Amino acid sequence: MNAFELVDLSLHTEELGRFRVPLREGTASAPVTLPEGTVINVGLTFRLGREIDGLTLEETRVRDGTVVSTARTVLGGFRTGGPYEVRLPAERLPVGRAHCGEYEVTSRFTDGTGRELVTLRHRLRLVHQPAPDPGRDPAPAS
Structure with a gap:
């Protein structure tokens, strides 16, 4: 077993549920698509082949090269x-x-000494969520 093995990386939302991010080192796979303004929690599941102090996740988001x-x-x-x-x-x-x-997202895991354990890339696509029509009743009449 490696020092660090990422088993699962997921984006959790209350409204839309769980989105599993494909784990692939190097190039990013198909993007996870979410509406703008969504509240997410990043969920991580991992195993360790050795004790690690100061496990750190650094996440960088790049859009159009910036x-x-x-x-x-x-x-x-x-x-x-x-x-x-x-x-x-x-x-x-x-x-x-x-x-x-x-967005291209790079997730880099390091130990307390700064030694890189694994780097993964995935893509996230934010889509426009039109505002609800204020003149329309969202609940059907009974």
Whole structure:
């Protein structure tokens, strides 16, 4: 077993459920499509071949060749074994047509010494969510 094995990477939403992100090192696979403004939690499931202190996830989002955000989250120390399941704090995806489009996301896991354990890439597509029509009753009359 490797020092770090990512078993699952998922995006969790209250409204739309769970979106499993295909795990592929190197090139990104087909994008996960979500409406703008969706509140997501990133869920991670992993196993460890050795004890790791200071496990860290650094996630970088790039759109049209420009880095639009970088987030670094220290996950903590873990003993050999697993699987461990971690859910990151909720995050609201950007809102507005200017933010819609495709993002390449690079997820890099390191240990407490900064040694890279694994780097994965996936794509996220934000789509415009039209506002509800204020003149329309969302619930049918009974």
